[in-house]
Amino acid sequence: MSEFDYDLIIIGAGVGGHGAALHAVSCGLKTAIIEAADMGGTCVNRGCIPSKALLAASGRVRELHDDHHLKALGIQVGQINFERQAIADHANNLVDKIRGDLTNSLKRLKVDIIKGWGKVAGMQKVSVETDSGEKSYSTKDIMLAPGSIPFVPPGIEIDGKTVFTSDQSVRLESLPDWIAVIGSGYIGLEFTDVYTALGSEVTLIEAMDKLMPTFDPDIAKQAQRVLIAPRDIETRTGVLAMKVTPGSPVTIELADAKTKDIVEVLEVDACLVATGRIPTAKNMGLERVAVELDRRGFIPVDDRMAVLADGKPVPHLWAIGDATGKMMLAHAASAQGIVAVENICDRPRTVDYRSIPAAAFTHPEISYVGLSEPQAKELAASEGFEIATARSYFKGNSKAIAEGETDGMAKVIYRKDTGEVLGVHIIGIHAADLIHEASAAVAKRESIHTLAHLVHAHPTLSEVLDEAYKRAAG
Numbered sequence: 001m002s003e004f005d006y007d008l009i010i011i012g013a014g015v016g017g018h019g020a021a022l023h024a025v026s027c028g029l030k031t032a033i034i035e036a037a038d039m040g041g042t043c044v045n046r047g048c049i050p051s052k053a054l055l056a057a058s059g060r061v062r063e064l065h066d067d068h069h070l071k072a073l074g075i076q077v078g079q080i081n082f083e084r085q086a087i088a089d090h091a092n093n094l095v096d097k098i099r100g101d102l103t104n105s106l107k108r109l110k111v112d113i114i115k116g117w118g119k120v121a122g123m124q125k126v127s128v129e130t131d132s133g134e135k136s137y138s139t140k141d142i143m144l145a146p147g148s149i150p151f152v153p154p155g156i157e158i159d160g161k162t163v164f165t166s167d168q169s170v171r172l173e174s175l176p177d178w179i180a181v182i183g184s185g186y187i188g189l190e191f192t193d194v195y196t197a198l199g200s201e202v203t204l205i206e207a208m209d210k211l212m213p214t215f216d217p218d219i220a221k222q223a224q225r226v227l228i229a230p231r232d233i234e235t236r237t238g239v240l241a242m243k244v245t246p247g248s249p250v251t252i253e254l255a256d257a258k259t260k261d262i263v264e265v266l267e268v269d270a271c272l273v274a275t276g277r278i279p280t281a282k283n284m285g286l287e288r289v290a291v292e293l294d295r296r297g298f299i300p301v302d303d304r305m306a307v308l309a310d311g312k313p314v315p316h317l318w319a320i321g322d323a324t325g326k327m328m329l330a331h332a333a334s335a336q337g338i339v340a341v342e343n344i345c346d347r348p349r350t351v352d353y354r355s356i357p358a359a360a361f362t363h364p365e366i367s368y369v370g371l372s373e374p375q376a377k378e379l380a381a382s383e384g385f386e387i388a389t390a391r392s393y394f395k396g397n398s399k400a401i402a403e404g405e406t407d408g409m410a411k412v413i414y415r416k417d418t419g420e421v422l423g424v425h426i427i428g429i430h431a432a433d434l435i436h437e438a439s440a441a442v443a444k445r446e447s448i449h450t451l452a453h454l455v456h457a458h459p460t461l462s463e464v465l466d467e468a469y470k471r472a473a474g
């Protein structure tokens with residue numbers, strides 16, 4: 001008999017905690033998971049899953065409305081109708097199904113699910129505030145996976161009806177005629193795609209000088225041409241949404257991002273605030289083990305996912321997912337969870353963030369893995385090597401031409417001396433699927449000289465990447 005109630009207690013049953021629990025069971029660990037709210041966390045209930053369901057339905061509407069594209073394929077369709085509530089139901093039903101599947105997968109593997117607010121109560125001790133009072137458990141290891149919530153800048157008032165975050169927009173409770181979207185990151189882009197496809201006019205507001213500041217600049221430029229300019233979207237850059245007041249109309253005071261002077265007041269029907277996310281790591285008892293959150297509230301960890309106190313790993317304490325602030329992505333959270341469990345099981349492993357891909361599920365999609373060109377240049381300058389880039393275009397790809405979907409490009413960034421691929425960026429049809437070949441290449445630190453000799457089936461979209469590798473290798 002073990003001296004502990006559990007081998008591993010995970011606090012937070014989002015995708016990170018769920019992935020970690022499944023891996024822990026496969027490694028023979030007696031595991032419990034604590035969840036204060038909805039099983040599946042953000043991704044399943046308010047993130048990836050409902051947003052992708054909305055993008056799938058609205059993407060079809062966009063396609064069917066594109067007479068020009070359909071005519072080129074020899075197709076004519078009559079009037080296109082959709083029901084907002086039926087599209088919302090598609091998303092809600094999918095959420096229910098995936099949440100049920102996720103919960104059942106834990107039960108089937110005999111992971112104990114404990115409902116309540118979990119806290120670290122000391123070294124190898126966890127307490128849970130449940131409906132029936134506080135419970136305490138001993139455990140060999142503790143893993144924190146508390147995730148994140150939307151960041152709402154000061155001055156912005158959320159009423160959940162006219163001014164809202166993605167927590168509400170995934171429910172698609174209304175289709176405003178005119179909606180302002182604050183933030184041109186992933187959420188801003190994906191919901192701009194949904195709203196414009198379903199007939200709303202969008203004003204996209206970004207504090208930085210350029211739209212999509214976190215994306216590779218060439219991709220942001222292409223996105224501007226393909227995803228923004230041809231659609232019913234007005235843009236404002238270099239302005240901060242300083243004050244947003246709900247109502248009818250919603251008023252938005254925009255200030256110059258540098259001087260903070262008010263430069264414009266917008267009156268719109270609704271406003272989606274998509275200005276980033278903040279960790280949910282407070283009130284978790286971390287002071288009991290002398291762990292301090294970093295300046296932005298994230299849990300400090302090393303690449304093994306051990307929690308750090310004063311820069312040193314705290315024994316038997318691990319943290320994963322959005323609350324670590326490394327890459328706020330569902331698959332990154334799961335990957336971190338698996339790495340943490342491997343380390344718990346004395347099989348040393350670290351997370352290779354460079355090779356974790358990311359995608360925005362717009363129409364067409366955007367994806368990347370590794371470094372952007374500015375990041376690669378910075379690394380090159382600090383380590384003393386040179387970089388080069390190669391591009392290929394969907395308009396030269398037979399499959400893309402056959403589909404009538406020729407917008408987009410792939411860009412490969414590599415070291416001039418060794419040919420090592422440092423980053424790959426794609427915008428175009430099925431970019432989110434196409435990136436995985438590049439992700440495998442980055443994981444193996446492969447050279448464009450090797451990659452240029454791989455054979456791709458013809459005619460496939462994957463030849464876009466093949467072409468970029470071949471151009472890079474000369």
Ligand SMILES: Cc1cc2nc3c(=O)[nH]c(=O)nc-3n(C[C@H](O)[C@H](O)[C@H](O)COP(=O)(O)OP(=O)(O)OC[C@H]3O[C@@H](n4cnc5c(N)ncnc54)[C@H](O)[C@@H]3O)c2cc1C
Binds near residue numbers: 034330
């Ligand atoms: C609109 C939207 C779309 C997204 N789309 C994608 C996408 O397409 N692809 C992608 O990779 N990522 C996407 N993301 C990001 C993704 O949802 C997150 O990266 C992911 O959910 C992080 O998982 P996590 O396990 O770290 O945390 P979460 O999913 O946030 O789960 C944490 C859980 O912990 C619980 N919890 C917190 N504190 C405690 C406590 N003390 N005790 C008990 N329980 C606690 C919370 O209730 C929550 O259920 C999207 C996010 C949003 C908002």
Ligand SMILES: NC(=O)c1ccc[n+]([C@@H]2O[C@H](COP(=O)([O-])OP(=O)(O)OC[C@H]3O[C@@H](n4cnc5c(N)ncnc54)[C@H](O)[C@@H]3O)[C@@H](O)[C@H]2O)c1
Binds near residue numbers: 184188205207240
């Ligand atoms: N497909 C996906 O993988 C996916 C989809 C949605 C969300 N996510 C994750 O969710 C996280 C949050 O997404 P997000 O889009 O909210 O954040 P983000 O950090 O990607 O983008 C936020 C944008 O808002 C701008 N901004 C901030 N405050 C502003 C203000 N007051 N006025 C004007 N602009 C302002 C920022 O400059 C930035 O460009 C991301 O980190 C992402 O990883 C992923």
